[in-house]
Amino acid sequence: APSDADAPTIFDKIINKEIPSNVVYEDDKVFAFRDINPQAPTHILIIPKVKDGLTGLSKAEKRHFEILGRLLYTAKLIAKQEGLDDGFRVVINDGPKGCQSVYHIHVHLLGGRQMNWPPG
Numbered sequence: 001a002p003s004d005a006d007a008p009t010i011f012d013k014i015i016n017k018e019i020p021s022n023v024v025y026e027d028d029k030v031f032a033f034r035d036i037n038p039q040a041p042t043h044i045l046i047i048p049k050v051k052d053g054l055t056g057l058s059k060a061e062k063r064h065f066e067i068l069g070r071l072l073y074t075a076k077l078i079a080k081q082e083g084l085d086d087g088f089r090v091v092i093n094d095g096p097k098g099c100q101s102v103y104h105i106h107v108h109l110l111g112g113r114q115m116n117w118p119p120g
């Protein structure tokens, strides 16, 4: 039986294209698609194709160093592709207090409007 860390999420179905999504980037390790509930004119989720226990950033281990770097580097590539030349934001929500809802690590890339530092 799969452990909790290996339990599939909706993102597996998105990667496998069992659930359609608006794909903006894909390579052998990384997949990126538009958020279904965008919080900015550009709102993209960047995820590892293989979760490898990385349900969230709080579960990161040394074996994840490479994929963590690739996720951030891909955010930069997509920001450029999306024309976010005046700036953008990346966010990783973790756990209940971080408002994480899907337990397959994902980097949010937000842009196309002025961001405001969260006052809450």
Ligand code: 5GP
Binding pocket: 010, 014, 019, 021, 022, 033, 034, 035, 036, 037, 038, 045, 092, 093, 099, 100, 101, 102, 103
């Ligand atoms: P979290 O709240 O875990 O940081 O982010 C999860 C994100 O996944 C949310 O912004 C939510 O809108 C997005 N999301 C959840 N289900 C789907 C889906 O089926 N398709 C797409 N494109 N985005 C989804």
